[in-house]
Amino acid sequence: MGLAENLKNARISKGLTQQQVADALGITKSTYSGYELGRREPDAIKLTKLSRLLGTSGDVLLETGLGEDANKKNPSDAIKEATEGMTTEDILLKFARSAGLLNDNQDLSDDDFEMLKNVISILEVWFRQKKEKGS
DSSP states (O other), rough: OOHHHHHHHHHHTTOOOOOHHHHHHSSOOOHHHHHHHHHHHOOOOHHHHHHHHHEEEEHHHHHHHHHHHHSSSOOHHHHHHTTTTOOOHHHHHHHHHTTSOOTOOOOOOOOHHHHHHHHHHHHHHHHHHHHTTTT
């Protein structure tokens, strides 16, 4: 199923009409109908409102795999899976780009890598000490 079918099924299961959903979102019925027909896609704000109204998550509506099943997954397993086969440098570069520290076409300098490795070392010591204290 895709977003369109998921929206329709969730709406029907809540006993709502397309007009009721459209009114709640502040859009026309034809715009909402376009969502259910797959001719249009809601923006992030509308998707958030839809998920609340329909009693589900945006992850479930979009089938991202980050919904209820992902909550059962051990976070460290998810990290291992996402970084499998990557070098430390690749992981740090991916982090820096995803955190918005670099543009997609920028690379980390040798000094940047060293700084990030030092930060990770500090974090390791911090959390090890915290664990030992039982906090």
